[in-house]
Amino acid sequence: MFTADVRFDTERTRFSFDERYLALPLQRDERALRTMLRRALPLTVLQYRRDRLLGQRVRELLRTHAEQTGNADALAGLLNVSSRTLHRQLKEEGTSLQALKDEVRRAQALEQLQRTTKPIKQIALAVGFRNEKSFSRAFRHWTGTTPGAYRRGER
Numbered sequence: 001m002f003t004a005d006v007r008f009d010t011e012r013t014r015f016s017f018d019e020r021y022l023a024l025p026l027q028r029d030e031r032a033l034r035t036m037l038r039r040a041l042p043l044t045v046l047q048y049r050r051d052r053l054l055g056q057r058v059r060e061l062l063r064t065h066a067e068q069t070g071n072a073d074a075l076a077g078l079l080n081v082s083s084r085t086l087h088r089q090l091k092e093e094g095t096s097l098q099a100l101k102d103e104v105r106r107a108q109a110l111e112q113l114q115r116t117t118k119p120i121k122q123i124a125l126a127v128g129f130r131n132e133k134s135f136s137r138a139f140r141h142w143t144g145t146t147p148g149a150y151r152r153g154e155r
Contacts, residue, residue: 054079054089055100062104066128072097101128106142109135113151120147 028036061078062069069075075097076086090096105127112123124135124147139147145154 053093054086055093055095058086058090058097058100059104062101063108070128102138102142105129105138109139109147110143110150113147120151123147 057079058075061075065078068078072083072086076083079086081089087097090100108127109123112118112126113120116123118126120135121132124132127135129135129138136146139145139150143150
């Protein structure tokens with residue numbers, strides 16, 4: 001596609017080809033075009049967008065920097081946005097900061113209950129609750145059972 005004489009930072013760029021290529025018949029029809037676009041869209045636009053979603057970035061920060069993300073202001077600071085902007089953009093994505101916190105806490109709690117023998121009080125503190133009672137209440141809301149019953153396999 002490029003010749004041996006490639007120059008960057010020039011005032012103009014050009015690409016030339018034989019004009020007879022313009023007279024060639026199209027090899028694709030409308031159906032082929034639609035098929036190509038249907039396949040191309042998820043590989044380009046949607047994938048790029050998915051990587052940029054604020055909700056995903058918030059989830060990752062909540063997982064990896066739990067001690068620094070105790071409130072919306074701290075989290076917004078890590079994301080270089082205002083707290084208001086954080087809440088507004090999450091709402092536009094169809095979620096909220098509390099929903100993301102609950103999602104991350106729930107996943108961490110389930111993992112620790114399944115993989116460790118830590119006391120429930122320690123798990124509560126590790127996933128961001130101030131006491132075992134509030135953790136148990138939230139856990140029951142998430143799963144329909146208590147942390148102890150979950151650990152025993154009573155799901």
